[in-house]
Amino acid sequence: MSGKKLTMVILVVFIAIASYYFKLSNSFLKLNGEGSIDAGYFPRIISVTFIILCIISLFQTIKAKDYKVDLGNIHLVLISIGLTVVYFLLWSNFGFFYPLTFVFMLSLFMLFKPRPIFSKGIFTLSILSLSMTIFIYFVFEKVMSVQF
Known part of the structure; x- marks a missing residue:
């Protein structure tokens, strides 16, 4: 695939x-008073800066030479995106953040594992997923008091 075209499409999407x-930042609550900083001030700065940088990158891409992009593992990327979408849909509809996080991480670990999926390494991956989920629980629930 042409890297120049791919870069230009991604920049336009950005x-x-x-x-x-x-547009969303303009819908935030406005404070009374001329020139006051409201809730949408910083998001507007970020979005305008990002748009300017993307336009600069578009011009640089147009001037650059074309190159070829190898999409050898695109199926892994698409499966990861699909798993992430399913994870967020299940979480937003049913809750159960921590069990879903465990299953999500375990499935990603199994997906990117170079050896066959169902070997003795599945136990190790399960322990790793469980320990990461417990770590997320303690950091967010106990330390920062963020409820999921």
């Missing part, structure tokens, strides 16, 4: 996302 983000 500009569209930043424009939407800018």
Whole structure:
């Protein structure tokens, strides 16, 4: 695939996302008073800066030579994106953050494991997923008091 075309498409998508983000920041609560800093001030600065940087990168991409992009593991990327979408959909509809996080991390570990999936390493991956989920629980629930 052409790297130049791919870069240009991604930059246009980023500009569209930043424009939407800018539009959302204008809908935040406005404070009374001229020139006061409200809740949307910083998001507007971020989105405008991001749009300007994307436009600069677009011009640089247009001037650059074309190159080829190897998409050898695109199936792994697409499966990861699909698993992430399913994870967020299940979490937002049913809750159960910690069990879903455990299953999500275990499935990603199994997906990216270079050896066959169901070997004796599945126990190690389960322990790793469980320990990371417990770590997330303690950091967010106990230390920062964030409820999921």
